[in-house]
Amino acid sequence: MSQDGQPKSYTRTVYMCCAMTFGMLGLSYASVPLYDWFCRVTGYAGTTQRAEDTTGTVLDRKIVVRFDANTSNNLAWDFKPFEREITVRIGEKSQTHYVAKNIGSSPSFGTASFNVSPQQAGPYFSKIECFCFTEQELAAGEKVDMPVIFFVDPDIVNDPLLKDLGAITLSYTFFPDEDAEQKVTDRSKVGDESNSKL
Known part of the structure; x- marks a missing residue:
């Protein structure tokens, strides 16, 4: 009886181990989008919200919005805000922009992450x-204008932790795309193949 039961026990163990392995693999792939979703819903780590348009309510109260720009040492870009700060009315749709220039000698790819400080202001x-x-590609010497359209949600005035808040800082950091070199290499191979066919 123990000999009959042993293969079933081993088979069950193998299935369970396989299921756990695939489950953990699936979770590892899902962890980044799940974390991003969690941050967007809760405003955790100063994550801002996405909106189609303003709420329609504009208050008389004003707030200063500061802009910060950072670039990884591994990305040869000059990245900065067009203006360091602006004063806006709470609830009002506002626009600013950042400027990025590839100061390297070859095309490069970058992606920006962001946060808001103080962190509690992220949901607003x-x-x-x-x-x-969004992956950005810049040719050597290319300069681009990157707009940001935003508003500060009027509900911020109802938050007891932020009732006296006078300024919010929006900060972006550009990182190099990990597959950038491969993309440039693949593109040049396609170009070489096209030229050889001519």
């Missing part, structure tokens, strides 16, 4: 248009 800072989390 809503972006209508933004270049974050």
